[in-house]
Amino acid sequence: MAEYMTEIQARKAICEIGDKMYTKGFVAANDGNISVKISEDMIIVTPTGVSKGGMSTNSLVKMKLDGTVIGLNKPSSEVKMHIRVYQLNKTVKSVVHAHPPASTAFAIARIPMDRPIMSESILTLGVVPVAEYALPGTKEVPDSIEPYVISHNAVLLANHGLLTWGDSITQAMYRMESAEQYGNIMINLKQIGEPKEFNCAQVNDLVLIRKNLGIQGGGVHPCENGPAEENQSSSEAELIMKITRQVLAQLT
Numbered sequence: 001m002a003e004y005m006t007e008i009q010a011r012k013a014i015c016e017i018g019d020k021m022y023t024k025g026f027v028a029a030n031d032g033n034i035s036v037k038i039s040e041d042m043i044i045v046t047p048t049g050v051s052k053g054g055m056s057t058n059s060l061v062k063m064k065l066d067g068t069v070i071g072l073n074k075p076s077s078e079v080k081m082h083i084r085v086y087q088l089n090k091t092v093k094s095v096v097h098a099h100p101p102a103s104t105a106f107a108i109a110r111i112p113m114d115r116p117i118m119s120e121s122i123l124t125l126g127v128v129p130v131a132e133y134a135l136p137g138t139k140e141v142p143d144s145i146e147p148y149v150i151s152h153n154a155v156l157l158a159n160h161g162l163l164t165w166g167d168s169i170t171q172a173m174y175r176m177e178s179a180e181q182y183g184n185i186m187i188n189l190k191q192i193g194e195p196k197e198f199n200c201a202q203v204n205d206l207v208l209i210r211k212n213l214g215i216q217g218g219g220v221h222p223c224e225n226g227p228a229e230e231n232q233s234s235s236e237a238e239l240i241m242k243i244t245r246q247v248l249a250q251l252t
């Protein structure tokens with residue numbers, strides 16, 4: 001597993017990824033948020049109400065995973081969904097959220113990114129499901145993404161945008177770029193005809209390579225001859241998560 005970045009490295013990396021996100025048009029105005037985990041219980045996250053382009057390292061917020069903010073800067077109102085990802089998936093070191101136009105179109109149409117059409121997106125990203133709609137900034141947002149945090153690497157937030165995560169800020173951002181690339185290609189395909197999808201055997205070959213590369217998550221691509229081999233484990237993980245939530249709700 002990758003080492004933690006130091007606080008200084010994390011602050012610099014978040015500003016660099018913020019610039020990239022802004023330049024690529026993945027966010028408008030003050031949209032989006034980025035976080036990096038720097039120890040077992042501490043993250044650096046973007047502040048509320050600030051453009052992701054041209055951020056300064058000292059504007060970023062240091063906070064604990066229990067929600068305690070260190071210092072005076074105020075974190076993004078969406079930090080709750082970042083914290084939920086870190087709490088549930090211990091392999092995650094960075095979470096990125098933006099409104100990339102093609103991905104957000106899928107989020108608004110509530111269409112999952114699950115067509116097996118490109119080897120690269122199957123290998124590095126996998127399926128991107130759509131979480132139930134939740135009002136931004138509320139506790140319902142982290143609840144809505146919870147079923148997908150272990151089994152997938154990204155999720156579309158209904159009528160909102162895209163959330164990706166990974167074992168580094170680079171991997172989380174690459175997953176965002178891959179999802180947006182998939183979205184753009186699917187939209188282009190709408191104009192020229194139906195895509196020819198991989199069959200189940202071809203999907204399973206790619207999933208096997210993904211496993212051998214040590215890439216976790218990715219969900220299950222539907223394919224014409226039945227479910228791909230990860231189907232059971234992924235749906236089991238989602239079921240376990242649902243039951244855990246119900247038990248926790250009864251305890252509190």
Ligand SMILES: [Zn+2]
Pocket residue numbers: 031032097098099160161
């Ligand atoms: Zn947003």
